Amino acid sequence: MAKQLRSVRGMHDGLPNEVSRWQHVEATAREMFRRYAFNEVRLPVLEPTALFVRSVGEATDIVSKEMYHFVDQGDEHVCLRPEGTAGAVRAYLQAGLTRSGGQRWFYIGPMFRRERPQKGRLRQFQQIGAECFGRADCQTDAEVLAMSWQLVQALGLQQLRLEINSLGCPACRPAYRQHLLNYLAQRRHTLCDTCITRIDSNPMRVLDCKEADCQQQLQDAPEMVNHLCQACDEHFNGVQQGLQTLDIPFVVNPRIVRGLDYYNRTAFEIITDQLGAQGTVLAGGRYDGLVESLGGPATPAIGFAAGLERLALLLPEMQAKSPDVCVIASGDAAVLQASMRHADALRQQGIATIHAGGGGMKRQFKIANREAVAYCLILGTDELTAEQVQLKDMNTGEQWALPLSEAIKRIHGN
RNA sequence: GUGGACGUAGUUCAACGGUAGAGCCCCGGCUUGUGGUGCCGGUUGUUGUGGGUUCGAAUCCCAUCGUCCACCCCA
Numbered sequence: 001m002a003k004q005l006r007s008v009r010g011m012h013d014g015l016p017n018e019v020s021r022w023q024h025v026e027a028t029a030r031e032m033f034r035r036y037a038f039n040e041v042r043l044p045v046l047e048p049t050a051l052f053v054r055s056v057g058e059a060t061d062i063v064s065k066e067m068y069h070f071v072d073q074g075d076e077h078v079c080l081r082p083e084g085t086a087g088a089v090r091a092y093l094q095a096g097l098t099r100s101g102g103q104r105w106f107y108i109g110p111m112f113r114r115e116r117p118q119k120g121r122l123r124q125f126q127q128i129g130a131e132c133f134g135r136a137d138c139q140t141d142a143e144v145l146a147m148s149w150q151l152v153q154a155l156g157l158q159q160l161r162l163e164i165n166s167l168g169c170p171a172c173r174p175a176y177r178q179h180l181l182n183y184l185a186q187r188r189h190t191l192c193d194t195c196i197t198r199i200d201s202n203p204m205r206v207l208d209c210k211e212a213d214c215q216q217q218l219q220d221a222p223e224m225v226n227h228l229c230q231a232c233d234e235h236f237n238g239v240q241q242g243l244q245t246l247d248i249p250f251v252v253n254p255r256i257v258r259g260l261d262y263y264n265r266t267a268f269e270i271i272t273d274q275l276g277a278q279g280t281v282l283a284g285g286r287y288d289g290l291v292e293s294l295g296g297p298a299t300p301a302i303g304f305a306a307g308l309e310r311l312a313l314l315l316p317e318m319q320a321k322s323p324d325v326c327v328i329a330s331g332d333a334a335v336l337q338a339s340m341r342h343a344d345a346l347r348q349q350g351i352a353t354i355h356a357g358g359g360g361m362k363r364q365f366k367i368a369n370r371e372a373v374a375y376c377l378i379l380g381t382d383e384l385t386a387e388q389v390q391l392k393d394m395n396t397g398e399q400w401a402l403p404l405s406e407a408i409k410r411i412h413g414n
Numbered sequence: 415g416u417g418g419a420c421g422u423a424g425u426u427c428a429a430c431g432g433u434a435g436a437g438c439c440c441c442g443g444c445u446u447g448u449g450g451u452g453c454c455g456g457u458u459g460u461u462g463u464g465g466g467u468u469c470g471a472a473u474c475c476c477a478u479c480g481u482c483c484a485c486c487c488c489a
Contacts, residue, residue, distance in 0.1 A: 310489060
């Protein structure tokens with residue numbers, strides 16, 4: 001077992017039991033998207049590298065060090081998508097949908113980031129995301145947040161909290177940023193090293209430093225929510241009122257920041273404390289400037305993404321589906337052939353069926369048992385001549401001799 | 415990318431410088447047409463990989479790969 005080909009680091013196989021959990025999350029999400037009238041899109045995994053450089057931000061960790069990028073045989077600079085929003089905007093523009101009214105999209109698929117793997121943090125992972133184009137009003141924000149919340153609720157997840165913030169807009173953020181820089185400049189020498197580098201790279205990140213000492217010092221730091229322009233302030237109030245109207249519990253966390261450059265106004269996260277440092281299970285926000293910055297007309301938009309594996313980690317273990325019936329054959333070649341046709345007939349009637357392969361009855365029943373089937377359909381020489389089968393209920397042990405058609409009815413009846 | 419813990423049959427673990435073991439799983443049997451709990455028997459490892467120290471290494475050292483944890487960052 002030692003010298004074997006292994007999957008690439010941080011890229012894990014989804015085996016049947018794990019996949020059944022994913023499918024459960026996906027089915028729940030699809031139903032929620034249907035209720036909110038979001039439609040699925042399926043977008044390429046490979047995109048031009050420039051797309052992410054221009055949208056996510058060149059200085060972000062995602063672009064500067066986490067992208068799988070390469071030059072292909074045709075000298076194209078391409079990369080595996082590290083997130084879904086940029087590609088969605090690209091597709092939205094490419095399809096010429098900017099004058100088509102509201103577009104509400106969702107997607108489910110793999111993303112790639114070359115980070116150091118941990119539990120709940122993989123190099124290939126799956127995101128369930130939604131993007132809503134063309135609506136700037138705060139009701140839309142409230143509804144998108146509500147949809148996110150309903151999604152995690154429908155999964156039955158407990159001990160989650162929705163945190164929201166406003167990141168302002170190009171009208172008010174620069175002034176606030178300067179205000180914050182002035183404040184931080186006075187404390188430059190008492191903050192931790194990472195904070196000091198952040199003052200220059202991304203000052204708003206300083207606010208959510210995890211060092212207790214820094215947090216202590218930053219207690220009275222100026223916060224964006226208190227420096228919003230009137231339009232942003234009204235918008236943020238409107239979002240909160242909308243959430244209250246819909247009875248969605250939330251807390252304002254003025255320290256939520258966004259790693260990606262394109263966000264403005266509403267930013268939100270759904271967080272659990274059950275996943276260690278990877279507690280953010282879903283995150284998103286408004287990105288009103290992105291469509292324009294990628295060459296389209298000014299188009300407001302809001303979206304979010306949830307980590308499928310992270311959601312699945314919070315769910316109980318699930319088993320892959322068991323077959324309904326195991327066909328057991330005992331007898332000569334004619335019996336075996338008839339049993340194969342029986343199995344085929346069951347499948348044509350929509351019944352999930354395995355064939356135990358003939359041979360010893362005991363062995364075949366052990367297979368049926370391990371597969372946790374509901375019924376065994378037994379065919380021996382006697383049954384073949386009588387044109388009957390034995391149907392055994394594996395839970396009760398009851399067994400009946402009856403024609404195949406009757407057996408199928410019985411299986412369906414349960 | 416930085417720091418730390420760990421790596422032994424398919425799997426969960428034991429053996430802590432002196433011949434690699436157990437439970438579970440798997441396969442077969444317990445009078446050859448009936449499973450789950452029982453009993454009997456059986457297969458399984460270059461101890462992640464590659465070096466080094468030693469008379470002798472799963473055990474000590476170095477490197478490498480991988481998993482996990484924290485940081486960074488993020489879903």
